[in-house]
Amino acid sequence: MSAAAAPLLEAEGLTLRFGAIPALEEVALAIWPGEVVAIVGESGSGKTTLLRVLSGLMRPERGTVRYHGADGAVRDVHGMAESRRRLLHRTEWGFVHQNPRDGLRMGVSAGGNVGERLMAVGARHYGSIRAEAAAWLRRVEIDPARMDEAPTRFSGGMQQRLQIARTLVTRPRLVFMDEPTGGLDVSVQARLLDMLRGLVADLDLAVLIVTHDIAAARLLAHRMLVMRHGRVVEQGLTDRVLDDPQHPYTQLLVSSVLAA
Amino acid sequence: MRYAIRTEGLSKSFTLHLQGGVTLPVLHDVELAVAPGECVALAGPSGAGKSTLMRCLYGNYGAGAGRILLRHGGAEIDLAAADPRVMRAVRRDTLGYVSQFLRVIPRVATLDIVAEPLLARGVAPEAARDRATALLTRLNLPAKLHGLPPATFSGGEQQRVNLARGFAPRYPVLLLDEPTASLDAANRATVIGLIEEAKHAGAAVIGIFHDAEVRERVADRLFEVHPIPAAA
Numbered sequence: 001m002s003a004a005a006a007p008l009l010e011a012e013g014l015t016l017r018f019g020a021i022p023a024l025e026e027v028a029l030a031i032w033p034g035e036v037v038a039i040v041g042e043s044g045s046g047k048t049t050l051l052r053v054l055s056g057l058m059r060p061e062r063g064t065v066r067y068h069g070a071d072g073a074v075r076d077v078h079g080m081a082e083s084r085r086r087l088l089h090r091t092e093w094g095f096v097h098q099n100p101r102d103g104l105r106m107g108v109s110a111g112g113n114v115g116e117r118l119m120a121v122g123a124r125h126y127g128s129i130r131a132e133a134a135a136w137l138r139r140v141e142i143d144p145a146r147m148d149e150a151p152t153r154f155s156g157g158m159q160q161r162l163q164i165a166r167t168l169v170t171r172p173r174l175v176f177m178d179e180p181t182g183g184l185d186v187s188v189q190a191r192l193l194d195m196l197r198g199l200v201a202d203l204d205l206a207v208l209i210v211t212h213d214i215a216a217a218r219l220l221a222h223r224m225l226v227m228r229h230g231r232v233v234e235q236g237l238t239d240r241v242l243d244d245p246q247h248p249y250t251q252l253l254v255s256s257v258l259a260a
Numbered sequence: 261m262r263y264a265i266r267t268e269g270l271s272k273s274f275t276l277h278l279q280g281g282v283t284l285p286v287l288h289d290v291e292l293a294v295a296p297g298e299c300v301a302l303a304g305p306s307g308a309g310k311s312t313l314m315r316c317l318y319g320n321y322g323a324g325a326g327r328i329l330l331r332h333g334g335a336e337i338d339l340a341a342a343d344p345r346v347m348r349a350v351r352r353d354t355l356g357y358v359s360q361f362l363r364v365i366p367r368v369a370t371l372d373i374v375a376e377p378l379l380a381r382g383v384a385p386e387a388a389r390d391r392a393t394a395l396l397t398r399l400n401l402p403a404k405l406h407g408l409p410p411a412t413f414s415g416g417e418q419q420r421v422n423l424a425r426g427f428a429p430r431y432p433v434l435l436l437d438e439p440t441a442s443l444d445a446a447n448r449a450t451v452i453g454l455i456e457e458a459k460h461a462g463a464a465v466i467g468i469f470h471d472a473e474v475r476e477r478v479a480d481r482l483f484e485v486h487p488i489p490a491a492a
Contacts, residue, residue, distance in 0.1 A: 032345060190366040197365070219365065223344050237319060237344045244321040248277035255278060 006068050007032050008174050008206050009077075014053055014063035022230040023049045024060065029225060029232070033173070036200055036207045038221035038238065040214060040253070046230040047210045048178055054208065055095060055176045056085045070173060090120050094167035098179040100159035104151050104166065110137065111147030113166045121170050136165040140195060157188035161195065168199060177209040181216055193219050214257045218242055226250045264464035265317065265355075265433050266293040269326035270340070272309075272316055285488045286312045290326070292466075292483055296432070299455060299465040301479035308487040310468045314435050317466065318357045319347045330354065330433065352380050356431030360438045362418040364411045370396065371406040374424045381429060388428075395424040399450055415442045427454050434458060436467040440474050452477050 007030035014027040023046045031037050039047045052058040054065055056077045065077040070092055077085065089095065097103040104113050114133040115123075123129050134144040140161040142154075151159050160180060167175060180196070181189040193216055200207055200220070211217055217224055218238055225235040226247065234247040245251045270290040275283045286309040294300050302310040315321040317328060323340035330337050332354045337346065351357075356377075365373065371392050378388035396406055399420040405413065410421045419442050426434065436455070440448045448471065455465060455478045469475035 035345070194365065194367045222348055236322075237347055239320050240322055240344075243315070244274075246275075246322070251277050 009054065009065065009067050009208075011054055011065045012063055014050070014060045014065070016049065016053065016058075016060045016230075022046075024053065024063075025230040027063070027227075027230070027232055029054075029235075031174070031206050031208055033206050034204045035223060036205075036209065036221045038217035038224045039208065039210045039227060040212065040217050040224060041227035042212060042253075045227040047212075047227050049230075050227065051176050051178055051208065051210045055089070055093065056080075067174075090117070091170060092173045094170070094172035094175040096163055096167050096175065096177040096180050098182040100151070100156070100163040103163040104159065106152050107150065109148045110142065110151055110154070110162055111144075113151065113162060114169050117166055117169050132169065133165075136169050137162075139199070140165045141191075155188075157184050157192060160184060160192060164192075164196070164199070168203065168205075171203065172205070174206045174208070177207060177211075179211055179213075180209065181211070181213060189213075189216070196220060214242065214253065226253065262295055263293040263329075264296045264331055265466070266329045267291060267317070267326060268329065270313075270316060270323055270328060271325040272312055272321060273324050287316065287324075287485075288488050290485070294433075294464040294466055296462045296464050297459050298480050299459055299467065299478050300481055300483050301475050302466065302468050302485050303482040304485035305487060308485045310485050311437055313485055314357070314437050314466065314468065318355065318435055319351070320357075352377070354431060355433045355435070356426050356429060357435040358422055358426035358437065358439050360419070360441055362410060362422040364409070364418070366411065367409055369407050370401070370410050370413075370421050373410065373421060374428055377425060377429045391428055392424065395428055396421070398454075399424055400447055416444070416447070419443060420447060423451060423454070427458065430458070430461060431463065433464045434466075436465065436469075438468055438470060440469070440471050448474060 010030045012028045014024045016024040027050060039050060041047045049058065053060050059078055066074050067077050068074050095103065108116065111130060111133040114136050115129040118129050118132060134147055137144045137147055142158055142161055151162055154162065181192055184192065197220055209220060221238045223236065224238045224241045225232050226241065226249065228249045234241060234245065234250045241250060242254055245254050267290050270287060272287040273283050273285040275281060290313060302313060304310055312321060316323050319339055326340060328339040330339055330350065332350050337350065339350065342350065371389060374392035374396060375388040378391060379385065393406060401417060401420050410418050423439060440451050443451065452474055458465060
């Protein structure tokens, strides 16, 4: 059985308030290697805040997040030095933003966006960086003939696929995704989801994905957490949460979706 | 009796919070045991809870009370209390489920849909594709369709893709919900053959078969699911 012993990331008691508004209330979660976990809920439920706190981009008032590194060491994400956290974000972690402009460098060519991440982890040979970048563009269904173009000339769906290539090229162990299909047309979303599904399986990634798209979560995630008002109100196997929801809010969420 | 899957006091009800919290009891104290190599057909009137029982066994519905004991990788596991990650491993290695409808994944080719559960178990890609091709061919799905996503296929064709996917991994426990519902006589005969082969190979099979001919051919016995009288 492959229920690996140690989780990659483990959070306990995460609590954060914005003024009087509870953004996170005693949130606990863990994610294991090879697992795709979706965090669903409507706008304002705290799901994006949770992703930012888990990835160290935002600090909780209370609670801890521990990361089990590739080197075997367990580190407190909010206790580590900023330099180490930045290193993690460049190497063992990836972050896919809702808006590709937040994850790409818009003034740099498509190939450069992918190659830059490789150089940041020590790749130096120009020819092999360029070849690897071209291979990744192909993998996310972007014609490598366009690798010298700036992403400003790409459609929204292409920009998002480019951001994914840029994120995955360094083979992270854990990827955070914030509404990766958010601003895209439905047909473009389907293509992106299908591509993500293949990549996640091929690379054996652990993914924490925040989405309000229940159908996308069903397609991608093994496990699901439902958030409301900063709390996790229900969690479990994706198909069980969606087909046999227990909490009144989950029942409302599921019944509001067309054919999820 | 040596069993592959067994329930003890399995009960299930649904609480509908959006309908004023009304509770619908569906299963009460179900005691079902199925041995390796045995096929049990669930019987009972429509609405008695046959599909609900199947979904509880697969973990798609949570058990309200009781235990669901399964032999998995040499150990006995209570699915009613299993962690989601254990449930994933159980579904990959031990427990298969063929529902009435295929959940179509956009843009994924039929052959890949069928080969996927084999790849997840670590079968080599070529062997997985060979087995997928053989099953699809046996279920009379023309080779020219194997490379296409099944979204545009007919109901009967989609059901055959679903069956190929369900039979491909040779699960030790197989749940079949109306596996022949939209099939013609030739394909029904193929499914009967697949079920018989699975039994010979030692699989425990639990099925809902509305087709009396199929039921009589494959089922060793019936298990009656009783409707719960409506609460006053």
